Amino acid sequence: MTQQTVRIATRKSALALWQAEYVKAKLEHFHPGIQVELVPMTTKGDIILDTPLAKVGGKGLFVKELEVAMLENRADIAVHSMKDVPVEFPEGLGLEVICPREDPRDAFVSNNIASLAELPQGAVVGTSSLRRQCQIQALRPDLDIRDLRGNVNTRLKKLDNGEYDAIILAAAGLIRLEMPERIREYIAPEVMLPANGQGAVGIECRIDDETIKTLLAPLGCEETRIRVLAERAMNRALEGGCQVPIGSYAVLENEQIYLRGLVGAVDGSEILTSEVRGNMSEAEQLGNQLAENLLAKGADKILRQVYDQA
Numbered sequence: 001m002t003q004q005t006v007r008i009a010t011r012k013s014a015l016a017l018w019q020a021e022y023v024k025a026k027l028e029h030f031h032p033g034i035q036v037e038l039v040p041m042t043t044k045g046d047i048i049l050d051t052p053l054a055k056v057g058g059k060g061l062f063v064k065e066l067e068v069a070m071l072e073n074r075a076d077i078a079v080h081s082m083k084d085v086p087v088e089f090p091e092g093l094g095l096e097v098i099c100p101r102e103d104p105r106d107a108f109v110s111n112n113i114a115s116l117a118e119l120p121q122g123a124v125v126g127t128s129s130l131r132r133q134c135q136i137q138a139l140r141p142d143l144d145i146r147d148l149r150g151n152v153n154t155r156l157k158k159l160d161n162g163e164y165d166a167i168i169l170a171a172a173g174l175i176r177l178e179m180p181e182r183i184r185e186y187i188a189p190e191v192m193l194p195a196n197g198q199g200a201v202g203i204e205c206r207i208d209d210e211t212i213k214t215l216l217a218p219l220g221c222e223e224t225r226i227r228v229l230a231e232r233a234m235n236r237a238l239e240g241g242c243q244v245p246i247g248s249y250a251v252l253e254n255e256q257i258y259l260r261g262l263v264g265a266v267d268g269s270e271i272l273t274s275e276v277r278g279n280m281s282e283a284e285q286l287g288n289q290l291a292e293n294l295l296a297k298g299a300d301k302i303l304r305q306v307y308d309q310a
């Protein structure tokens with residue numbers, strides 16, 4: 001029998017490598033004797049660091065090169081942070097499994113201030129996420145939100161250099177990179193709704209690769225799959241990629257999905273929210289319904305303004 005080998009296409013950031021190593025370890029655990037190789041590569045999103053992401057605009061800035069590698073059979077799977085994965089996949093590729101979710105909340109990170117609420121008037125907060133920006137500005141119009149790009153370590157370094165009083169990052173990244181002590185406050189979803197898929201890692205592969213799909217099956221988490229399916233359905237219906245002021249967050253409560261959604265003007269002057277509950281088997285319908293609720297409240301008008309400015 002030939003030796004089974006799985007090649008993982010991955011970005012080179014510390015978090016991407018952590019996620020790829022995590023999947024490698026899981027594959028080796030479930031399939032003793034398997035060979036797993038990492039194929040590190042650079043994506044457009046890693047190169048364009050000086051332009052606000054919303055302006056670069058390209059959906060899938062961080063995943064395209066990985067997808068091309070799979071289509072050209074230079075890799076078998078790609079491991080992604082679900083929140084960076086566009087809602088549609090290129091022909092021939094699909095998302096096969098979603099792994100158990102890490103803490104989905106946003107984290108308040110600062111060297112001298114304990115929480116978002118304790119930030120002094122006019123404090124400088126770093127984030128390049130329009131979703132975070134609009135929610136913070138709605139709460140605290142006085143704060144000075146400034147762009148912050150780069151991978152997790154780069155962002156922390158900029159904070160430590162004194163460029164910001166505080167920054168907002170996904171808690172999941174800090175936990176995975178073993179820096180939970182950096183988190184001063186876990187921001188509740190009621191205060192800051194996370195991005196769709198935040199904290200979840202997904203694995204993409206060629207849809208006709210049955211061997212790989214069989215190997216991947218034990219890595220999936222059904223609860224996470226349902227939650228992320230509902231969240232992504234809302235974003236898809238709103239035609240929102242990851243660089244939009246949209247939040248969506250699902251939890252399961254006794255076999256029921258509770259899905260919350262938000263669309264906001266970037267300056268926080270207007271925030272639309274809605275929520276739906278329904279059966280676990282109706283994740284996508286619930287996402288669509290929530291999007292319709294938001295559109296009925298005027299979400300399309302807000303989003304069009306954002307796209308026009310970008």
Ligand SMILES: NCc1[nH]cc(CCC(=O)O)c1CC(=O)O
Binds near residue numbers: 168173197199200
């Ligand atoms: N957009 C970058 C990105 N993609 C995934 C994570 C964090 C981990 C996750 O959500 O799985 C981050 C960093 C951040 O938002 O702080």
